[in-house]
Amino acid sequence: MRVLPVGDLALLVELADGDEAQALHAELLRRRAAGLIRVREIVPAARTVLLDGLDDLDRVGAELTALDIPPLSARAEAVLEIPVRYDGPDLVDVAARWRVPVTEVARIHSAAEFRVAFCGFAPGFGYLTGLPEHYGVPRRDTPRTAVPAGSVALAGPYTGMYPRTSPGGWQLIGTTDAVLWDHARVPAALLTPGVRVRFVPVSDAR
Numbered sequence: 103m104r105v106l107p108v109g110d111l112a113l114l115v116e117l118a119d120g121d122e123a124q125a126l127h128a129e130l131l132r133r134r135a136a137g138l139i140r141v142r143e144i145v146p147a148a149r150t151v152l153l154d155g156l157d158d159l160d161r162v163g164a165e166l167t168a169l170d171i172p173p174l175s176a177r178a179e180a181v182l183e184i185p186v187r188y189d190g191p192d193l194v195d196v197a198a199r200w201r202v203p204v205t206e207v208a209r210i211h212s213a214a215e216f217r218v219a220f221c222g223f224a225p226g227f228g229y230l231t232g233l234p235e236h237y238g239v240p241r242r243d244t245p246r247t248a249v250p251a252g253s254v255a256l257a258g259p260y261t262g263m264y265p266r267t268s269p270g271g272w273q274l275i276g277t278t279d280a281v282l283w284d285h286a287r288v289p290a291a292l293l294t295p296g297v298r299v300r301f302v303p304v305s306d307a308r
Contacts, residue, residue, distance in 0.1 A: 105163045112154040113163055119149060120231060120259070124219050125174045126151050128296055139165075146220040146295045148229070174217075181215065182297055184263070185304045186254050188212075190274035192242070196256060199239050207275060208303045210237065216261060216299040221291065226265030226283030228293035235259065245271030252278050254301070261301075263293075276301075 104116040117123045127146040130153070133139045139162065142155025156162050188208035197204040216232035233256075241257045246269065249255070253264045255272035262272060265282035282292045293299070 103167060105166050107159055107163075108152065108154075110159075111156055112152060113156060113159055113166070115151045115153070115166060117149050117151070120219055121174065122171070123147065123149050123151055124217065124231070124296075125171050126169075128174060129169070129171050131296065147222070148220065180298075181300045182292075183300050183302050184278055184280050186212070186276040186278050186301045187304055188276040190254065190276045192255075192273040193275050196239055196273050196275055200237060211261070211275065212301045212303050214300075216301070218293045218295050218297045218299065219260070220295050221293065223262075224265055224268055224283075226291045226293065227262055228282075228291075228295075228297075230261040230293075230299055231259055232299075233259065233261065239273050241271040242273060245269055249274065250277070252280070252282075254278055 106114045106116065108114050115126060117126060123146050127144060130139065130144050130151065134141060134144065140157065141153045145152040145154065153162065193204055193207055197207050200207065200210070202210065211233070214232045216230040218228040219231045221228050238259045239256050248267055249264050249270035251264055251266045253274050254276035255262050255264065255270065255274050257272040263278055263282055264270060280292060283290055
């Protein structure tokens with residue numbers, strides 16, 4: 103762990119990998135809820151966690167470096183189920199990389215339980231971890247200029263869902279009708295860091 107000051111009110115914690123970042127994020131949320139730390143924002147990323155709105159950087163930094171971070175465990179909260187039609191244009195390519203029949207992609211993907219590691223790229227876009235490492239796939243050699251909203255996609259160790267039509271280079275394996283970002287909803291984002299997610303296969307019928 104490395105703790106770096108960011109301006110006068112924030113600390114950036116660098117960690118060895120995404121699992122450590124998710125574990126620290128979960129522990130910091132728990133400590134804030136228990137009144138053990140006063141911080142305005144706790145923002146996870148791939149291998150970092152940003153704490154913004156601190157009043158004593160030196161004290162909190164020392165506490166962080168001495169912190170015994172428990173490993174992630176399944177929480178009591180319900181799993182968010184996302185219906186998916188496994189009809190993506192890259193399904194055949196993903197099946198070939200996984201060395202399985204095309205029909206197995208849906209079974210493998212929907213059998214995993216995912217967790218939102220962090221958010222970014224676009225409002226409502228979550229980076230979900232949960233697939234075993236050997237199912238990671240590279241981004242496409244040539245990104246698409248327009249990926250339809252609701253596309254379910256893979257890149258590296260992550261699964262993501264496009265909240266709106268935008269360029270993208272991820273491998274598209276399916277489609278969901280879930281509304282990932284809604285200004286009228288509180289919170290607007292369906293996915294937030296730490297949320298548990300499971301994908302549920304549905305038929306092509308709408």
